[in-house]
Amino acid sequence: MANTxxxxxxxAPRRLGVVRxxxxxxxxxxxQIVSYAxxxxxxxxxxxxxxxxxxxxxxxxxQATTGGVVAVAGNxxxxxxxxxxxxxxxxxxxxxxxxxxxxxxxxxDGALANKAGEGAGLYPLGQAMEDIAAGASTVGGKGxxxxxxxxxxxLAG
Numbered sequence: 001m002a003n004t005x006x007x008x009x010x011x012a013p014r015r016l017g018v019v020r021x022x023x024x025x026x027x028x029x030x031x032q033i034v035s036y037a038x039x040x041x042x043x044x045x046x047x048x049x050x051x052x053x054x055x056x057x058x059x060x061x062x063q064a065t066t067g068g069v070v071a072v073a074g075n076x077x078x079x080x081x082x083x084x085x086x087x088x089x090x091x092x093x094x095x096x097x098x099x100x101x102x103x104x105x106x107x108x109d110g111a112l113a114n115k116a117g118e119g120a121g122l123y124p125l126g127q128a129m130e131d132i133a134a135g136a137s138t139v140g141g142k143g144x145x146x147x148x149x150x151x152x153x154x155l156a157g
Contacts, residue, residue, distance in 0.1 A: 004140035008062045017076020024063040032059050032103025047103035054123040077147045081105045083140035090132040098123040
């Protein structure tokens with residue numbers, strides 16, 4: 001299993017929910033999951049990693065220029081994302097979260113996604129709407145996810 005090398009791809013939205021323009025903190029590729037930049041600059045996003053804040057959404061097109069405008073699909077949108085390893089897979093119904101690979105997702109164990117887990121970089125993105133097959137040769141598999149980036153789990157007690 002090799003880590004994905006992020007590549008631009010058409011996220012091919014089946015449904016667009018909230019869409020908003022942001023400024024790019026760094027180069028962003030079409031289809032990458034984005035979060036507020038590490039310094040939390042107003043209206044500025046970067047490709048998500050588990051060391052940034054919770055995701056804002058998925059870039060609808062590439063933006064190579066720092067400070068350039070990029071449209072980001074948010075909650076309620078259903079579009080494709082890329083998984084973080086070329087051998088990674090997901091089943092329909094799995095919760096997808098932010099991984100350590102910039103702009104890519106990973107299956108997230110719902111039992112771990114809680115307020116304490118969020119501090120450790122477990123940020124829910126949404127739910128897989130279909131089985132996502134493995135990719136090949138450092139390109140992760142792509143599949144549809146319905147974005148729901150609100151806190152959705154709580155700890156008992």
